[in-house]
Amino acid sequence: MSERTVILVGNPNVGKSVLFSKLTGKFVVISNYPGTTVEITRGEMLFDGERYTVIDSPGVNELAPRTEDARVTCNVIRDHPDGVIVQVADAKNLRRALLVTYELARQQRRVVLVLNMMDELDACGGHIDTRKLGELLGIPVVPTIATANTGIHLVQKSLAAAAVPRLEGEPFAAIHRLLAQTYSHVRPRQPTFAQKLGWWAMHPLTGLVLVALVLYVTFWFVGLFGAGTCVDALETGVFQRYISPWAIRLVDAALPFPHQHETEISDLKLEIPFSPSRGWEIWRNQQQVLSANYRSEAGGLSRFVHDFLVGPYGMITMALSYGFAILLPIVTTFFLVFGVLEDSGYLPRLAVMVNRVFRGMGLNGKAVLPIVLGLGCDTMATMTTRILETRKERVITTLLLAVAVPCSAQLGVLLAMMASISAAAVAFWFVLMVGLTFLIGWLASKLYAGEASDFVLELPPMRRPLLSNVVMKTWARLEWYLKEVLPLFVLGTAILFVLDTFNLLEKISRWAEPLVKGWLGLPPQAANAFLVGFLRRDYGAVYLLDAAKSGALTPHQVLVAMVTITLFMPCVATLFMIARELGRKTAAAIAVFVFVFAFLVGGLVDKGVHFLGF
């Protein structure tokens, strides 16, 4: 069995990743916007007893290393000089695809041309004579509909026949001649509803209405349904009632030492939220449950192990219940909404709507994609900043993500904290965050040398999102999230546990008192939240949420805590990602800035609100 390499190359958003997963059986994140694949993915394919290595590359419009992802693609092509290139083309955009074919021909590469999305070409009234195109170019040309599994087998069969395309002379003229011989077009029928929706999404007026609608639906689904109903069901209904008491009893039986756990009343209420203020209650039930708290001085080693598992900072009672019961439903609902938005093709149109606003921050509308993704996961979003063209834009976007864009987990927690403060305070928090985002963006764009790139953005067609793809994508992202997050949760809890066991928590609280109590006006115990916040911002927020719920914080303090924790350090994973993308120096600078800035603004809010007498 010999080994061969197949490289998938093509314009952005033509379906390389779909084809990749169909060829190799491996799932990759696929969306309906250009620039989803920012890294190369490898997979294996068996065909006719031959083993092939298949490489999926980021989409390129030309083989010039102008952006980060184009550089990745160019390197892949260069590093595999005898690999077969499968050029994937959007059949509707043959002209653009042929420009890439031309460059591949100049590099003397063996190519198979795959014309994907033949169904959409058909729908818009176009026709391509694929056989003639293949004859003229001297390479196999395969029509496919990758999402419907049509033509995949033909792609595999034609790999052996790959050849260097015949395209000579001035590129534009050569391509024009080719198109004239193979492409025909009948006037399209009436614009479809999807097309109209696409236009409405970019209209100055209806566009804004759509933005508001999308925001409201997202808020309802993620903020109220995910962070409210689902979290209640999982946290109270599953963890507090069954898993924690069960674990406590089990550990108590295995490691007996004299102590008595306290009991608390667990109040479970399930509702379907119809409006932000009032939900429709379906079911309510109160029950006595065991809590992790207890009073006892005895113990020794068994107490140590007991506390490690089911104590107030226990792995089961804290790490797993926070990770699975509070964050998982929030993140899941967010990724579902985000998946639907991406696949519908709405996000680039949102970029069109916000371009002017983003211009003021030295960015252009394209930056809306990483920013919106940042509302899901800042780490993932930091990686996606690669779609931006200049370093200046990447640095500013990364900075904004680090400072002011709360990730879905954090957002859910913040939404829950809002319940304990007045509507005016919520509005204040929101306006302050948006204002600071613009201020930081504006300042950064003035201070950081360099130019923003032109705003030229390709708009993918609006499509009805495929449920299976949205679910698969959400699943892939959740898997990634759990792999990244749960270890950090366990680590964070372990650190807290060690600090608590050796009474260091109190010492740190005392040591941080001037900053936390003197400057921020919060109880000294809140220092723990910031300590944990180093590991994950959302985790720190969960910690504050518990304090807010139990009444340890006044509404005024809740507001200060919310402001500080929103602006606080992104999680450690984000920091690592920033260091990987922009270098350690920039990452360190961003970290220091965020730290100082969060406490500065938090303190100012505290003093300001006191001064105004609220």
Place this chain on the structure above:
Amino acid sequence: MMNGKPSRVQCPLCGFEFEKTDSVCTHGCPLGRFCKLIKCPSCHYEFPEPARPFRWLAKWFHQPRVRAGTLDLTQLEAGETAEFVGMTPGAEARGRMLAVYGLTAGTPLTLQQKLPAFVIRVGETELALEGDVARTILVRRRAVPATG
């Protein structure tokens, strides 16, 4: 990537148009750091940089010097179809970038909307552009809407 609008000035004496960075005075002048004068590299005439309101006014009265019959994209009405001609002088790099979207000389394009950003359709590709980019795209009106 390129955005040369504010740094381009025109010499009021000889009419030569140049980038401001080309016009640094003789090196070693002790006043060099504070000097606000621009020196034309063609005729060596020194003149103060036109102030903002003047530049703003000039923008209104300035007529783009292009061949007759060609317009820039901003002068088209929404919904009109025209033929792509080329780029304004100085925007060639941007033209190469647009070419990969299929925007090559002779290609028909349709202007779909102008606000909040320009959206054009080239073949089956929809492209969003901002005003600064649209101003550098030259087109010619066509009698018959084209196919393809």
